Amino acid sequence: MEPVSAPALDVAAVAEQFPILAREIGSGPLVYLDSAATAQTPEPVLVEMDRIYRESNANIHRGVYALSQESTAAFEGARATVADWLGASVEEIIFTKNVTEAINLVAYSWGRRNVRAGDRVLTTKMEHHSNIVPWQLLCAEVGAKLAYVDVDDDYRLDLDSLDRELARGDVKLVCVGHVSNALGTLNPVAEIVQRAHAAGALVLVDGAQAIPHMRVDVRELGADFYGFTGHKVYGPTGIGVLYGRRELLEDMPPFLGGGEMIARVDWDMSTWNALPWKFEAGTTPYVEAAGLGAAIRWLSALGIDAVLAHELAVTEYLIERLQEVDGLTIRGPLDQPRGTAVSFTLEGIHPHDTAEILARDGVCIRAGHHCAQPLMRHMGVPATSRASIGVHNTRADVDRLIDGLAEVRRVFA
Ligand SMILES: Cc1ncc(COP(=O)(O)O)c(C=O)c1O
Incomplete structure (x- = not known):
């Protein structure tokens, strides 16, 4: 992410809004360095979801009574918040279960209508499985080819390989x-x-790893589809978002069939609801959507530029300190622009062992293939350890991690 200048964040006050961070495990307070997997949930999100269950809970859209109208207002209000946050219009914001479902929606609905035998879908060698497997399924079904943009030795995309693929003239989707x-x-x-x-x-x-940290305007980016997942942006699980350009969504057939997504149902045929509901079959997780709306309003009130400036400063410190550890290799870019997740390996020590020893003292990092098995093979490692910085993390958290890594090295010496 590009460095930004912004007013300083009161990180202690921010951290206090996460009840879970008050837990003590091992020798002290929890150090949560795994926001890239799932971010913790701040008070305003908990309050909003609790409020709906206690005061307004009723199925949305169908009820004429106050509870249903309030739930509907919370749900559609959350959609307006997301639309505003992304610079989109509300018809272009579809609630899904998570980003995985958002990508599958595009693969099934847009892909099966527009990708044909002999076409190419192009993804990259650094994608999460959720941006690989749906395309494998699509390509196998329609007889298209799935190709990959290369990753260079500095862990960045090789744009020459992108150009070579695009020059073939048969790429339908990147x-x-x-x-x-x-x-x-x-x-x-x-x-x-x-x-x-x-x-x-x-x-x-x-956009699963971008939306929690940086300002994203889908029109400025020019993206045709943009997805993200609620639980990484301080919202609840079970809710995700697909943005799609209106003309594309209008043209696409439904993804799932059932209640809510129809205009009229007859014995032998049905017609579809308007956007965005055409793609929201069944009872949507309206409480979770409202929680996501609350999360985005909370982030927005903190100031996303201030959040990013703080997180990048801590990430820079993390990279600096990790480089002091003997036998440690950072598997990712060392310099800006970059995100706030930092993967590393320790010579002779399996990443799972590293994470397990750190966990004894309440330092939470992730170890594994991070749902990027092809990338791990490409790098020649079975797994990595990954520390990721969220809005509540501080240099002190990084110091606890580095102390823990010294212990890991001592255990395996
Ligand atoms: C870049 C990226 N894409 C997709 C996903 C999948 O997210 P979800 O499981 O919420 O669909 C993740 C989660 O780790 C991710 O980091």
């Missing part, structure tokens, strides 16, 4: 993560969109 969860790489999405559009391809962006 699927790219805005920020890599496994490497921390920030991809030049606006540039990729320009090149893809010039070659006649559309672009889907997986």
